Amino acid sequence: MAIQRVGKVGSPNSSGAFTVKRSAASRVRPLSLNSQNSTETHSAYKGFGALRSTRWQASKKCAKIGRETSNRTLKKRTLSTRIPHKRNQVEFVEVNGEDAASRTDQTPQSEAIKIPRSIEEVDNGSLLGFGDDLAEDHPGYLDEEYKARRVMIGNLGRSHKVGQEIPRLQYTDTEIATWKEILDSLEEFFPRFACKEYLDAYALCDFSKEEVPQLQDMSELLQKQSGWSIRPVAGLLHPRDFLNGLAFKTFHSTQYMRHHSKPMYTPEPDVCHELIGHVPMLLNPQYAQLAHEIGLASLGASEKDIWHLTKVYWYTIEFGVVMQEGEAKAFGAGIISSYGEIQHQGAGKATLQKLDPYSKLPKMSYKDGYQQLYMTLDSFEDGVKLLRNFASSRPKSCA
Numbered sequence: 060m061a062i063q064r065v066g067k068v069g070s071p072n073s074s075g076a077f078t079v080k081r082s083a084a085s086r087v088r089p090l091s092l093n094s095q096n097s098t099e100t101h102s103a104y105k106g107f108g109a110l111r112s113t114r115w116q117a118s119k120k121c122a123k124i125g126r127e128t129s130n131r132t133l134k135k136r137t138l139s140t141r142i143p144h145k146r147n148q149v150e151f152v153e154v155n156g157e158d159a160a161s162r163t164d165q166t167p168q169s170e171a172i173k174i175p176r177s178i179e180e181v182d183n184g185s186l187l188g189f190g191d192d193l194a195e196d197h198p199g200y201l202d203e204e205y206k207a208r209r210v211m212i213g214n215l216g217r218s219h220k221v222g223q224e225i226p227r228l229q230y231t232d233t234e235i236a237t238w239k240e241i242l243d244s245l246e247e248f249f250p251r252f253a254c255k256e257y258l259d260a261y262a263l264c265d266f267s268k269e270e271v272p273q274l275q276d277m278s279e280l281l282q283k284q285s286g287w288s289i290r291p292v293a294g295l296l297h298p299r300d301f302l303n304g305l306a307f308k309t310f311h312s313t314q315y316m317r318h319h320s321k322p323m324y325t326p327e328p329d330v331c332h333e334l335i336g337h338v339p340m341l342l343n344p345q346y347a348q349l350a351h352e353i354g355l356a357s358l359g360a361s362e363k364d365i366w367h368l369t370k371v372y373w374y375t376i377e378f379g380v381v382m383q384e385g386e387a388k389a390f391g392a393g394i395i396s397s398y399g400e401i402q403h404q405g406a407g408k409a410t411l412q413k414l415d416p417y418s419k420l421p422k423m424s425y426k427d428g429y430q431q432l433y434m435t436l437d438s439f440e441d442g443v444k445l446l447r448n449f450a451s452s453r454p455k456s457c458a
């Protein structure tokens with residue numbers, strides 16, 4: 060489905076590092092091609108950083124300038140932002156025992172945004188990019204066999220219904236070898252650079268290097284430990300849907316493996332990033348509560364707040380560090396699942412700054428190699444309180 064260019068969306072920026080390419084379908088190249096810090100040393104995806112470059116930004120831009128696009132979903136979202144809405148018309152919903160709308164103290168904006176009442180009402184098919192359509196600089200771009208497998212796995216995610224078992228994949232020998240290589244490479248860094256909660260949870264996962272863990276098994280483990288579930292998804296989800304999923308203690312996870320030619324690099328989330336980076340931390344109840352608070356804050360949030368929450372997510376769940384015994388220890392999945400990023404963060408050369416969700420957060424840097432700024436929590440307990448209070452303070456725009 061073609062997407063027309065809208066304004067400057069899709070154009071390179073002045074540094075030549077802008078990464079969106081639009082053609083037969085929306086394709087994303089989320090990383091700089093000319094960065095000094097070669098992104099190919101990363102094993103963690105940087106996909107969330109591409110959000111602003113893709114449909115989210117296109118939607119925002121279109122709402123502003125009122126242009127038509129041929130993307131039906133984009134058009135729908137664009138129109139929804141133009142519907143005038145009565146003040147204080149708030150729908151009260153119950154979310155995992157918490158009254159989401161009780162966190163709504165005002166609805167000053169004119170956007171009409173529906174709050175999902177259950178995880179079934181959260182769309183898991185609205186992808187920002189990747190999916191089956193790989194960009195030209197994706198390691199698997201020329202590999203037809205790999206792309207066909209991605210289509211097959213993506214379709215499993217698309218057809219999955221909440222409550223069903225997640226389909227079990229027979230990973231190939233090549234995929235298992237990639238998983239093993241990544242795990243072998245990362246494990247030596249965990250004791251030095253990961254927070255103690257991660258180390259405990261990682262042991263609980265008891266990952267085998269001889270087989271790629273099944274999402275269904277990990278989901279069952281999560282259910283037992285923290286009450287969370289995994290829902291398969293075909294690619295990088297729209298941020299509202301992804302964040303809304305957290306409100307229902309559901310983590311949307313990809314199931315496909317990165318391309319075997321570059322095991323230490325992926326430009327997108329893949330099953331290694333999800334399993335190594337996200338799943339262990341979600342076993343920890345306090346961390347899981349932190350993610351839940353971000354999700355609750357996203358229910359009924361305006362587009363502007365969704366963008367801000369995406370940054371809160373970025374600086375915590377993806378690239379967060381927690382202070383332990385005077386040192387910044389990693390808990391963010393983007394650090395922990397990345398061979399290059401975990402060493403970079405552990406070297407202590409990046410700036411540390413205490414997380415302040417009320418402040419304007421720096422832009423998410425996905426084009427300059429490793430992160431130059433990490434945001435810190437004093438503890439997960441403090442982080443939960445901070446984000447709960449922050450969520451309570453946010454206005455909602457509800458339909």
Ligand SMILES: [Fe+2]
Pocket residue numbers: 328332336337377392393
């Ligand atoms: Fe992630």
